[in-house]
Amino acid sequence: MLDDVASRAAPADVARHAPAVRDLCAALALACAAGPALAQTAPATQMLTTATLAELATHLQEVRESERGHLARELHDEMGQALSAIKAIAWSLQQRTHNPESPLRQGAEKIGAIAATMSGHVREMLGRLRPALLDELGLVAALQLMVQQWNDTHKGCECVLQVAPEFAEVPPELQIHVYRIVQEGLTNIARYAAARQALVLMQAQQDFRILVTDDGNGFDPRHKRPGIGLTMMRERCQALGGHMAVATKAGEGVQITINFPRTFAGNNMHANQVRLNDNGAQ
Numbered sequence: 001m002l003d004d005v006a007s008r009a010a011p012a013d014v015a016r017h018a019p020a021v022r023d024l025c026a027a028l029a030l031a032c033a034a035g036p037a038l039a040q041t042a043p044a045t046q047m048l049t050t051a052t053l054a055e056l057a058t059h060l061q062e063v064r065e066s067e068r069g070h071l072a073r074e075l076h077d078e079m080g081q082a083l084s085a086i087k088a089i090a091w092s093l094q095q096r097t098h099n100p101e102s103p104l105r106q107g108a109e110k111i112g113a114i115a116a117t118m119s120g121h122v123r124e125m126l127g128r129l130r131p132a133l134l135d136e137l138g139l140v141a142a143l144q145l146m147v148q149q150w151n152d153t154h155k156g157c158e159c160v161l162q163v164a165p166e167f168a169e170v171p172p173e174l175q176i177h178v179y180r181i182v183q184e185g186l187t188n189i190a191r192y193a194a195a196r197q198a199l200v201l202m203q204a205q206q207d208f209r210i211l212v213t214d215d216g217n218g219f220d221p222r223h224k225r226p227g228i229g230l231t232m233m234r235e236r237c238q239a240l241g242g243h244m245a246v247a248t249k250a251g252e253g254v255q256i257t258i259n260f261p262r263t264f265a266g267n268n269m270h271a272n273q274v275r276l277n278d279n280g281a282q
Helices: 002-008 011-094 103-129 132-137 139-153 165-169 172-193 228-239 265-281
Strands: 158-163 197-204 207-214 243-248 254-261
Touching: 011 103, 132 139, 132 172, 139 158, 139 165, 139 172, 139 197, 165 197, 172 197, 172 207, 172 228, 172 254, 228 243, 228 254
Parallel strands: 158 197
Antiparallel strands: 197 207, 207 254, 243 254
16 A cells, blocks of 8 residues: 555655655554564553552542641631630620620620631631541541531431441541541532432441432533532542442432442552562563
């Protein structure tokens, strides 16, 4: 075929493109010769890619949690101290007069009330940035309290949590990922689902399984791309060495299923690297 093309081309065109054609032919010959070797190394390359992506996802989540912890400490120290000072000053101003109609007293009371409200918001933000109860109570109790608080603030939708006690086996450094997955799932339900019922089912069999479902609006995945909430849940699932599936239809709610091994992501990546080295040695 190349001869046919060359016969119809002008001599000047053939001369101008001859070096490129020779390079292309040499590259094709090299690729054909290397084909069997590439086919043998393809599984090892794919394994390396999977392990690298899992490792990067884990590192990304570790960096995020480190930044969240740093921000939480800064917020607690700086904002907490400032709000405490504001409340103390407001209380001091209130003591200057016992007349409830005094503008000074009324203004000081308003300042104290605003400071108290801001303190509550700061505590909520601290809980989202770094849940202290996770360190103090452990994963299962922290999840139970989170769902209880969620029900208290979302009266139109009741969430039921069923969690297997085996989830306490999750190593401390990975518990934050499980906690955030459930937290993000409930946040999505509150923001988008308009649901009346939600279920968080956490099972421990050969693998760990987290199921987050609701009876809300759902969506058509063909016409709507996953939002940042689902993306972050998927990243945390990858950090656990697992996989996530989303089942939904418009008007039929959403079901999110996450499975991850009880031999966790770090062990899986090490095993992948060992298998890769073995393949390379062969």
